[in-house]
Amino acid sequence: MLNQIYTKGAGLPLQGSDVAVAWDGLYWFLFWLSVFFFVLVVGGMIYFAIVYRQREGKKAKYIVDNHLLEATWTVIPTVLLLVIFAWGWNVYKRMVQPPSDAMEVRVIGKQWLWNFQYEDGRLETNKLVVPIHKPVKLLMTSEDVLHSFFIPNFRVKSDVVPGMYTTVWFEAKVPGEHQVFCTEYCGTSHSGMLAKIEVLEPAQYELWKANKPYTLSGVRTISSDIFAARRAAGESTQLKSETIPLPEQGKKLVEAKGCTACHSADGSARIGPSYKGIFGHEAELANGEKVTVDENYISESIRKPQAKVVKGFNPVMPPYTKEMISETEMNAIIAYIKSLK
Numbered sequence: 001m002l003n004q005i006y007t008k009g010a011g012l013p014l015q016g017s018d019v020a021v022a023w024d025g026l027y028w029f030l031f032w033l034s035v036f037f038f039v040l041v042v043g044g045m046i047y048f049a050i051v052y053r054q055r056e057g058k059k060a061k062y063i064v065d066n067h068l069l070e071a072t073w074t075v076i077p078t079v080l081l082l083v084i085f086a087w088g089w090n091v092y093k094r095m096v097q098p099p100s101d102a103m104e105v106r107v108i109g110k111q112w113l114w115n116f117q118y119e120d121g122r123l124e125t126n127k128l129v130v131p132i133h134k135p136v137k138l139l140m141t142s143e144d145v146l147h148s149f150f151i152p153n154f155r156v157k158s159d160v161v162p163g164m165y166t167t168v169w170f171e172a173k174v175p176g177e178h179q180v181f182c183t184e185y186c187g188t189s190h191s192g193m194l195a196k197i198e199v200l201e202p203a204q205y206e207l208w209k210a211n212k213p214y215t216l217s218g219v220r221t222i223s224s225d226i227f228a229a230r231r232a233a234g235e236s237t238q239l240k241s242e243t244i245p246l247p248e249q250g251k252k253l254v255e256a257k258g259c260t261a262c263h264s265a266d267g268s269a270r271i272g273p274s275y276k277g278i279f280g281h282e283a284e285l286a287n288g289e290k291v292t293v294d295e296n297y298i299s300e301s302i303r304k305p306q307a308k309v310v311k312g313f314n315p316v317m318p319p320y321t322k323e324m325i326s327e328t329e330m331n332a333i334i335a336y337i338k339s340l341k
């Protein structure tokens with residue numbers, strides 16, 4: 001049975017990952033530090049205002065400087081700020097650097113839903129299913145306007161921007177449903193742009209992967225009821241069972257879209273360079289610059305081929321708009337190029 005434990009303690013969301021625990025530690029340190037200095041400064045101010053108020057026959061002493069006092073109020077805040085910086089930097093690094101064994105899921109935001117595209121070819125709307133205790137990296141982009149992908153329980157958030165890929169990663173440690181919000185105002189139904197993350201125990205996750213019924217236990221999201229209502233109203237949150245693995249979908253697409261006329265997959269150059277082995281390596285450009293081939297580079301090479309022209313080739317590749325290649329198809333094409341080691 002799912003039980004409602006969305007918030008915890010002083011109103012912060014549940015701590016669904018170790019990064020969340022780390023952020024909360026820093027948060028509470030800052031909070032209590034602020035309380036301490038607030039009491040010290042405001043309390044001191046009130047104390048001085050009363051004790052040293054203007055009185056008949058009392059003349060204030062004129063103090064020019066006090067080196068010990070000045071050194072103290074310089075050194076202590078400096079040390080504190082450095083501690084806050086180092087602490088924040090450390091947690092930030094943990095938050096933004098996914099472990100190399102992270103499982104990848106592609107996310108596409110659009111008015112007003114989230115699509116999740118898995119490596120095995122599945123596409124799900126508003127529901128991301130992941131195994132517990134496994135790092136998951138999300139590669140995100142938008143089909144229309146700016147969105148922002150926020151998982152309060154994991155304390156990670158990133159803008160989701162048309163025309164580029166951004167990432168967040170998390171490792172869930174609490175089973176159940178976790179809420180996803182869009183936190184960038186994106187039009188009338190922005191507040192309804194909700195998704196949930198289902199964190200499953202390994203055995204249940206295997207069932208889900210095999211397309212079999214599975215049971216979800218653990219926490220609930222605040223929008224469980226909304227999802228239940230949508231299902232009751234006949235909206236399917238079931239998978240559109242596209243079970244061809246993503247790289248294979250990409251292979252079919254480059255054939256169907258005519259890319260193979262100019263590009264090979266075996267390392268031989270045609271009118272354009274081969275896809276083989278380019279991912280993760282450096283591409284040499286006609287202007288002498290070097291760029292690492294990643295998702296953003298490939299997507300740009302397809303949408304705006306003339307933005308970065310590969311050395312030794314003519315700028316003859318036609319641009320492909322979103323009407324010609326959707327973001328979903330783009331993800332498959334990139335997965336395909338990435339698979340050609």
Ligand SMILES: [Cu+2]
Nearest residue numbers: 147182186193
């Ligand atoms: Cu949005």
